[in-house]
Amino acid sequence: MASFSHTVGAMTYRFDDLKEVMAKASPARSGDFLAGVAAVNDGERVAAQMALADIELKRFLHEALVPYETDEVTRLIIDTHDKAAFFAVSHMTVGGFRDWLLSEAADEQSLRALAPGLTPEMAAAVSKIMRVQDLILVAQKIRVVTRFRSTLGLRGRLSTRLQPNHPTDDPAGIAASILDGLLYGNGDAMIGINPATDSTSSICAMLEMLNAVIQRYEIPTQACVLAHVTTSIEVINRGVPLDLVFQSIAGTEAANASFGVSLNILQEGYEAGLSLNRGTLGRNLMYFETGQGSALSANAHHGLDQQTCEARAYAVARHFNPFLVNTVVGFIGPEYLYNGKQIIRAGLEDHFCGKLLGVPMGCDICYTNHAEADQDDMDTLLTLLGVAGINFIMGIPGSDDIMLNYQTTSFHDALYARQTLGLKPAPEFEEWLAKMGIFTQADGKVHFGNSLPPAFRQALAQLK
Amino acid sequence: MDKPTTDNQNRNQSPWRQLRNLTSARIALGRAGTSMPTAAQLEFQYAHAQARDAVHLPFDHAGLSAQLAEHGRDSLLLHSAASDRHSYLQRPDLGRRLDDESAQLLNQHRADNPAGYDLAIVVADGLSALAVHRNAMPMLKHIEEQALAEGWNLSPVALVSQGRVAVADEVAERLGARMVVVLIGERPGLSSPDSLGLYFTYAPKVGLTDAYRNCISNIRLEGLSYPMACHRLFYLMREACRRQLSGVNLKDDAEEPLLAGAGKSGNFLLG
Numbered sequence: 051m052a053s054f055s056h057t058v059g060a061m062t063y064r065f066d067d068l069k070e071v072m073a074k075a076s077p078a079r080s081g082d083f084l085a086g087v088a089a090v091n092d093g094e095r096v097a098a099q100m101a102l103a104d105i106e107l108k109r110f111l112h113e114a115l116v117p118y119e120t121d122e123v124t125r126l127i128i129d130t131h132d133k134a135a136f137f138a139v140s141h142m143t144v145g146g147f148r149d150w151l152l153s154e155a156a157d158e159q160s161l162r163a164l165a166p167g168l169t170p171e172m173a174a175a176v177s178k179i180m181r182v183q184d185l186i187l188v189a190q191k192i193r194v195v196t197r198f199r200s201t202l203g204l205r206g207r208l209s210t211r212l213q214p215n216h217p218t219d220d221p222a223g224i225a226a227s228i229l230d231g232l233l234y235g236n237g238d239a240m241i242g243i244n245p246a247t248d249s250t251s252s253i254c255a256m257l258e259m260l261n262a263v264i265q266r267y268e269i270p271t272q273a274c275v276l277a278h279v280t281t282s283i284e285v286i287n288r289g290v291p292l293d294l295v296f297q298s299i300a301g302t303e304a305a306n307a308s309f310g311v312s313l314n315i316l317q318e319g320y321e322a323g324l325s326l327n328r329g330t331l332g333r334n335l336m337y338f339e340t341g342q343g344s345a346l347s348a349n350a351h352h353g354l355d356q357q358t359c360e361a362r363a364y365a366v367a368r369h370f371n372p373f374l375v376n377t378v379v380g381f382i383g384p385e386y387l388y389n390g391k392q393i394i395r396a397g398l399e400d401h402f403c404g405k406l407l408g409v410p411m412g413c414d415i416c417y418t419n420h421a422e423a424d425q426d427d428m429d430t431l432l433t434l435l436g437v438a439g440i441n442f443i444m445g446i447p448g449s450d451d452i453m454l455n456y457q458t459t460s461f462h463d464a465l466y467a468r469q470t471l472g473l474k475p476a477p478e479f480e481e482w483l484a485k486m487g488i489f490t491q492a493d494g495k496v497h498f499g500n501s502l503p504p505a506f507r508q509a510l511a512q513l514k
Numbered sequence: 515m516d517k518p519t520t521d522n523q524n525r526n527q528s529p530w531r532q533l534r535n536l537t538s539a540r541i542a543l544g545r546a547g548t549s550m551p552t553a554a555q556l557e558f559q560y561a562h563a564q565a566r567d568a569v570h571l572p573f574d575h576a577g578l579s580a581q582l583a584e585h586g587r588d589s590l591l592l593h594s595a596a597s598d599r600h601s602y603l604q605r606p607d608l609g610r611r612l613d614d615e616s617a618q619l620l621n622q623h624r625a626d627n628p629a630g631y632d633l634a635i636v637v638a639d640g641l642s643a644l645a646v647h648r649n650a651m652p653m654l655k656h657i658e659e660q661a662l663a664e665g666w667n668l669s670p671v672a673l674v675s676q677g678r679v680a681v682a683d684e685v686a687e688r689l690g691a692r693m694v695v696v697l698i699g700e701r702p703g704l705s706s707p708d709s710l711g712l713y714f715t716y717a718p719k720v721g722l723t724d725a726y727r728n729c730i731s732n733i734r735l736e737g738l739s740y741p742m743a744c745h746r747l748f749y750l751m752r753e754a755c756r757r758q759l760s761g762v763n764l765k766d767d768a769e770e771p772l773l774a775g776a777g778k779s780g781n782f783l784l785g
Contacts, residue, residue, distance in 0.1 A: 419707075
């Protein structure tokens with residue numbers, strides 16, 4: 051395999067292969083140190099970025115970072131690559147590609163046409179030589195619009211997943227968090243529960259309940275209970291109403307195997323979901339979660355840096371026309387992303403790479419209590435992703451997930467983004483909020499109704 | 515303490531406060547404009563501060579050792595290969611192994627006590643020394659009483675600073691123990707900074723993955739009780755010895771039945 055060298059002044063840096071250039075060019079993060087693939091110092095890191103900038107994009111089509119023969123994700127990437135779409139940038143180096151992305155030539159239309167011509171490795175490569183403002187500027191040019199019962203990803207819109215988790219899946223406790231979220235205008239991306247138990251019957255009961263709530267109050271949204279894809283298939287076979295099919299995915303075949311999935315199993319789940327035909331506006335129905343570090347934690351990273359592994363997961367996602375893809379950026383812990391700075395950068399990289407590849411990206415802007423991060427870091431990432439045009443974020447009561455024991459964005463946080471950035475919910479949900487008398491939005495400002503919506507007043511009266 | 519109620523506080527009151535009886539989630543917080551009201555904001559910050567403090571609180575293993583000595587129990591003071599909290603948090607591999615000095619100490623102990631033990635007992639700070647300080651001693655008393663009643667032979671209590679779950683396997687292997695249980699501080703949640711976890715392994719040795727362990731979680735005052743945790747642990751020990759395995763293939767049938775039938779009953783939204 052060819053080696054690379056780069057000379058800066060009197061110093062010459064050598065890199066054994068493309069994989070090493072990519073890993074060493076990655077902005078510093080704990081997971082790459084843990085894997086032993088990071089640059090040894092800042093000088094080597096920038097030298098690797100300089101070497102990377104000189105590499106031609108087409109080289110990534112000829113030199114697989116994870117072997118084609120042994121990895122089905124690599125085969126998917128290479129076999130579905132759209133050469134005609136790639137033609138527009140096929141002569142460029144990684145550095146030239148960055149300049150082009152920042153130029154006027156790269157706009158919403160040309161970037162949409164380009165997406166199928168890009169591989170995750172190309173997206174990861176260019177992100178490594180981009181600053182935070184570059185990642186934001188280019189991402190906000192791109193729109194990836196998806197539809198099920200609401201329309202997500204339109205310009206000027208920001209949606210939320212209402213996440214009403216409860217430590218024992220108690221229906222009344224879940225319902226209380228759902229109503230709280232709806233009354234703060236959350237839930238247009240979905241109402242999605244992380245179940246505390248794996249029991250199929252309990253998952254069926256939660257799906258029945260979400261379906262009944264959505265129908266009773268005519269909410270233009272979709273339901274999801276985040277069970278393994280094989281459980282969702284079984285639930286569908288039992289005739290239970292299921293909107294979105296969930297699965298955690300990663301960027302290598304071996305990492306996906308550690309999640310108990312393969313491309314074939316995902317295809318089965320996708321087809322099972324399609325068979326129900328429950329989307330009224332469109333047929334995007336897969337919901338994927340990802341996150342930097344998942345391949346390494348399964349010891350399935352093939353010596354690749356964690357950000358490149360993550361971008362490869364988006365190639366898996368886009369193959370199934372997902373409704374939403376969510377990078378759960380700070381959940382994995384400080385051994386992969388140590389502090390607020392690393393979490394913020396990773397969230398912006400993931401959003402950029404996903405959007406560049408044509409994936410409807412959202413982000414679980416989150417942290418655990420053993421990471422060096424706090425609410426200020428989350429406010430920063432939320433603001434930056436809001437500017438970058440993110441499709442959706444999480445919404446939970448008071449930022450505190452009492453089931454998963456981590457902190458993510460609150461119902462109030464979404465309102466902050468609406469006020470400061472003028473972002474509205476999905477259009478169908480915006481109408482519903484107005485009809486219910488929850489809130490309206492004009493000139494960015496959110497105006498709440500003066501009293502409780504009558505439909506919910508009736509529900510609350512039952513508790514007295 | 516009574517506080518004067520201001521107009522502002524009245525305006526922030528949520529009209530659906532009654533829902534707070536249904537969940538411990540932070541619902542019905544009210545609004546200041548569209549943002550979090552001051553009191554709710556500061557309550558959250560305090561909860562996060564407590565969780566952070568729990569993560570960084572140093573493990574008082576000498577104090578725990580002295581308490582054990584008062585009850586006539588020997589202990590061994592050990593340290594993982596992670597030299598400090600900073601490296602512990604970033605290098606899980608180091609927290610799973612003992613440092614050289616600790617390894618030698620155990621080797622010497624084995625040479626002096628060649629017969630080995632039925633059960634090695636390990637206490638590690640994990641991600642919350644607070645959990646260990648509050649819950650390890652009472653939990654150990656329950657385990658010792660039950661072990662005495664059932665005739666199990668226990669090792670001295672190995673106290674590991676900067677330890678992760680898997681460090682217990684190395685301790686047990688060096689002590690020559692058939693089984694090991696580690697009492698460890700769990701990742702602190704915002705409302706649970708002091709939750710203790712128990713991990714049990716049959717035939718422990720270095721390099722085992724989580725698939726070989728059984729976990730009993732959320733042991734604290736507001737969570738799982740010591741007697742119930744102890745009951746589950748000894749059930750696992752007996753079953754593990756009978757079937758000569760632990761982990762995913764050893765189901766914890768002592769557990770209460772899983773919650774099923776979550777449905778329309780009690781759901782005010784669908785009433």
